[in-house]
Amino acid sequence: MKINTNIKKINWLQIFLFYSIVLIGTYLIRKLPNLLNLILEKITSIPFSFNYNHGLITLITALLFYRFTNIKQTATLLGNHKLKSILFPVILLGCYSVYGIENNHGVNKHVWAIIFCSLALIYNIMEEYAWRGYLIDSLSSLNFILKSLISGIFWAVWHLLVFQNFDQYGGFWIFLLFCLIFSFILTFAIQRTNSVVASASIHGFIIQMNIATIVCFVMFMLVLFTWKKKEKPAAITPAK
Numbered sequence: 001m002k003i004n005t006n007i008k009k010i011n012w013l014q015i016f017l018f019y020s021i022v023l024i025g026t027y028l029i030r031k032l033p034n035l036l037n038l039i040l041e042k043i044t045s046i047p048f049s050f051n052y053n054h055g056l057i058t059l060i061t062a063l064l065f066y067r068f069t070n071i072k073q074t075a076t077l078l079g080n081h082k083l084k085s086i087l088f089p090v091i092l093l094g095c096y097s098v099y100g101i102e103n104n105h106g107v108n109k110h111v112w113a114i115i116f117c118s119l120a121l122i123y124n125i126m127e128e129y130a131w132r133g134y135l136i137d138s139l140s141s142l143n144f145i146l147k148s149l150i151s152g153i154f155w156a157v158w159h160l161l162v163f164q165n166f167d168q169y170g171g172f173w174i175f176l177l178f179c180l181i182f183s184f185i186l187t188f189a190i191q192r193t194n195s196v197v198a199s200a201s202i203h204g205f206i207i208q209m210n211i212a213t214i215v216c217f218v219m220f221m222l223v224l225f226t227w228k229k230k231e232k233p234a235a236i237t238p239a240k
Helices: 002-009 012-029 035-040 053-068 087-099 109-138 144-161 172-193 196-207 211-225
Strands: none
Touching (some): 012 144, 035 053, 053 109, 109 144, 109 172, 144 172, 172 211
């Protein structure tokens, strides 16, 4: 009964309007040239596969909906403890830069790891503002499981407009299962820290599957499970 009551509290029309704009915007902006590559071509001859187009549309839509709807924003860039939130990108960049990422561009593998992970992190921040930011805040009256499932499904279906195929995952249904499982981790992270940087860093730790991935995951979990929100200083009552 309580679940039904909480579901009725959700402004589903607003959520589906948000999602529809993200889907339509993603479809349209993917028709445009890769804006990031156009910029990087002026700087380097190294080809990058990153496409920020659809990341930008999710970020802009999320920020506009935060601005013009009555949804209370709890997810911010650095969350409820700014200094601790910085640990997440430090762990991501630190683990992969030490291990290194091989490449065919003649770039030192440790330097390449920093460049590659930094570009991935920036993109993930754009995504996380939508899927673990605005969407999770919009579902605030639901329990953790429902939030994670809905966010995971929306996130996975959106990728139908981003990926040409899902062969590397073994098909869309396996990818959907992956998104659902991963959504539980990311939702836990955003609820624990209120930090988009934290969820974006965890989003990016599976850049490769190697020892760096395992170390990142263990360290992320240690930080999350020992996380304590920064306490606000007690108000001083003026003497009478």
